[in-house]
Amino acid sequence: MKSACFAAGAIAILLAAAGCGPAPIDPQRQIGADPYLPPIHEYLLPPMHVAKVVGWNGATPTAAAGLKVQAFATGLANPRSLYVLPNGDVLVVETGGPPGPVSRPKEIVMNWVEKMAHSRTKPGQRILLFRDTKGNGVPDQKFVLLDHLNSPFGVVLVGNDLYVANTDAVIRFPYTTGQTQITAPGVKLCDLPGGPIDHHWTKSLTASPDGAQLYAGVGSNSNITENGIEAEVGRAAIWQIDRATGAHREYATGLRNPNGLQFEPQTHTLWAVINERDELGPDLVPDYLTSIRDGAFYGWPYSYYGQHIDPRVKPQRPDLVAKAIPPDYALSSHVAPLGLVFYTGTNLPEHYRGGAFVGEHGSWDRSVLNGYKIVYVPFADGRPSGPAEDVVTGFLIGGDKARGRPVGLAVDGQGALLIADDTGNSVWRVSAAQPTMAADR
Amino acid sequence: MQKGIAMQSINPRSTASLCGHPIHAMLVPVPVVCFTATLVSDIVYWRTAAMLWADISAWLLLIGLIVSLFAATAGVIDFFGDRRIRELRAAWIHALGNVAALVLSIFNALIHTRDAYTSVVPAGLILSALVVLILVVTGWNGWTMVYRHGVGVLHKGAP
Numbered sequence: 001m002k003s004a005c006f007a008a009g010a011i012a013i014l015l016a017a018a019g020c021g022p023a024p025i026d027p028q029r030q031i032g033a034d035p036y037l038p039p040i041h042e043y044l045l046p047p048m049h050v051a052k053v054v055g056w057n058g059a060t061p062t063a064a065a066g067l068k069v070q071a072f073a074t075g076l077a078n079p080r081s082l083y084v085l086p087n088g089d090v091l092v093v094e095t096g097g098p099p100g101p102v103s104r105p106k107e108i109v110m111n112w113v114e115k116m117a118h119s120r121t122k123p124g125q126r127i128l129l130f131r132d133t134k135g136n137g138v139p140d141q142k143f144v145l146l147d148h149l150n151s152p153f154g155v156v157l158v159g160n161d162l163y164v165a166n167t168d169a170v171i172r173f174p175y176t177t178g179q180t181q182i183t184a185p186g187v188k189l190c191d192l193p194g195g196p197i198d199h200h201w202t203k204s205l206t207a208s209p210d211g212a213q214l215y216a217g218v219g220s221n222s223n224i225t226e227n228g229i230e231a232e233v234g235r236a237a238i239w240q241i242d243r244a245t246g247a248h249r250e251y252a253t254g255l256r257n258p259n260g261l262q263f264e265p266q267t268h269t270l271w272a273v274i275n276e277r278d279e280l281g282p283d284l285v286p287d288y289l290t291s292i293r294d295g296a297f298y299g300w301p302y303s304y305y306g307q308h309i310d311p312r313v314k315p316q317r318p319d320l321v322a323k324a325i326p327p328d329y330a331l332s333s334h335v336a337p338l339g340l341v342f343y344t345g346t347n348l349p350e351h352y353r354g355g356a357f358v359g360e361h362g363s364w365d366r367s368v369l370n371g372y373k374i375v376y377v378p379f380a381d382g383r384p385s386g387p388a389e390d391v392v393t394g395f396l397i398g399g400d401k402a403r404g405r406p407v408g409l410a411v412d413g414q415g416a417l418l419i420a421d422d423t424g425n426s427v428w429r430v431s432a433a434q435p436t437m438a439a440d441r
Numbered sequence: 442m443q444k445g446i447a448m449q450s451i452n453p454r455s456t457a458s459l460c461g462h463p464i465h466a467m468l469v470p471v472p473v474v475c476f477t478a479t480l481v482s483d484i485v486y487w488r489t490a491a492m493l494w495a496d497i498s499a500w501l502l503l504i505g506l507i508v509s510l511f512a513a514t515a516g517v518i519d520f521f522g523d524r525r526i527r528e529l530r531a532a533w534i535h536a537l538g539n540v541a542a543l544v545l546s547i548f549n550a551l552i553h554t555r556d557a558y559t560s561v562v563p564a565g566l567i568l569s570a571l572v573v574l575i576l577v578v579t580g581w582n583g584w585t586m587v588y589r590h591g592v593g594v595l596h597k598g599a600p
Contacts, residue, residue: 042559044551104499106554226556228492279556312557314490 027332035330041281051402062394078123081408088413096123154205168194219257260340267382273337290327334363335371345415455593456522475505538579
């Protein structure tokens with residue numbers, strides 16, 4: 001009996017130790033230019049905590065004062081990104097990533113957790129076009145613009161060329177405004193790092209203001225090099241792709257998972273939102289919004305927020321760590337920002353003009369959920385100028401159930417904010433509660 | 442017939458047995474080999490930082506743990522199945538040591554779920570080495586039980 005008591009006692013201690021960890025801090029301490037960075041805490045068992053998906057069932061997200069939310073499209077298959085064409089047609093990218101590889105037992109569990117956190121609907125691999133012929137903001141026509149794509153995410157139109165960033169290549173299609181279906185075969189402009197391992201698969205895409213260059217976000221192939229450093233070639237970077245030749249170079253590196261590539265309208269600087277590393281504690285490492293400097297190195301995998309070394313990476317690279325620059329604006333930890341749009345419209349109240357909206361997909365490895373909302377970061381002279389504020393919430397109910405999860409953002413032809421909700425299989429439209437004179441007449 | 446032989450045996454009897462063959466003895470080599478090989482692949486990972494070796498350790502720990510749950514169950518049944526086993530000092534060392542090795546290996550498997558270097562160095566590597574040291578002692582005492590005291594060995598009549 002002694003050994004049985006010993007075993008029971010030891011297992012009780014083990015479980016208690018596994019559950020231990022620092023209590024999450026107030027996320028507000030990690031908003032802005034100089035976030036509080038707690039000491040590293042490595043877990044025995046990471047606190048995998050995803051919200052149970054319950055769906056909207058007729059409910060809608062909650063908007064801040066002065067704004068209203070309506071359903072733009074529902075019944076979709078994992079809509080993740082949005083793009084508005086010059087004539088006001090809205091492209092909705094239905095997409096899903098390739099299945100994760102199983103190189104060790106942990107991945108079996110991780111794949112299962114990820115499945116729990118997403119919609120049960122099989123993701124589409126296509127781009128839908130929505131058209132509002134009545135001018136009331138809600139589309140009345142729907143077309144399949146392109147189908148049978150390979151985990152598409154980024155879309156950008158330059159002149160008569162529509163570029164789609166599949167997970168493994170940027171493809172160019174001829175496109176004339178008003179066209180509702182593309183039958184012409186696409187031409188590959190440039191390969192992107194895809195499989196067989198394709199951990200961060202979403203390839204965000206934008207074009208320079210003059211249209212000469214494309215910029216593609218290429219996320220890392222692991223959390224923190226656990227698939228080997230050789231799997232990271234060309235990854236954790238933003239690529240600059242010459243539109244004429246398809247030649248590319250790494251414009252900025254050390255960006256673990258860059259998404260929402262956008263040019264800031266006033267300074268014409270490239271900005272992006274970055275998903276930082278996991279499993280260093282509930283409040284490490286804060287995800288961030290940053291301007292992207294040509295040739296800059298932002299730390300991943302060797303360090304974070306400048307020279308904070310990550311002990312999980314061997315061999316280390318002190319030469320690169322010395323060069324690492326801290327990002328501009330922390331969004332707090334594990335919020336998973338995937339969408340970014342600068343607001344240049346006039347529909348929304350004056351308060352929201354000139355700043356950036358960020359879509360936060362939400363945390364999975366933090367006991368108190370973080371993210372699962374749209375925040376607004378005010379800008380002045382092309383730089384963030386104040387704390388982020390909640391604009392659209394209600395994706396969570398009761399603290400642990402998710403109706404949806406926001407991803408990509410866009411501003412439609414009338415100046416309303418569109419939100420792709422992959423887990424809720426919807427697109428939401430946020431506009432002024434009281435129409436402004438310009439939008440009304 | 443089997444039961445009759447066992448009852449007559451002058452040796453301590455294995456309760457969890459299959460046609461007179463102790464199940465614990467059949468299963469226990471699997472975790473012993475897995476946990477020993479874990480130490481080897483941990484050392485190779487520590488020296489090379491090639492992730493493949495850390496992945497191999499993680500699989501070895503999982504397989505070792507699964508099989509050791511069955512081996513331990515059979516061992517506990519044997520331990521409580523015959524008073525003559527519990528009277529052996531070697532049996533106590535073997536049982537308590539293996540429980541400790543099993544608990545440490547559960548910790549070790551959790552450490553090995555971390556990503557990259559700290560999934561092995563230093564905590565994983567230290568636990569793997571401790572487990573192998575314990576297994577040397579418990580293995581030696583296991584052999585004492587069988588080869589000196591004939592635990593689970595069928596033997597008819599006087600020695």
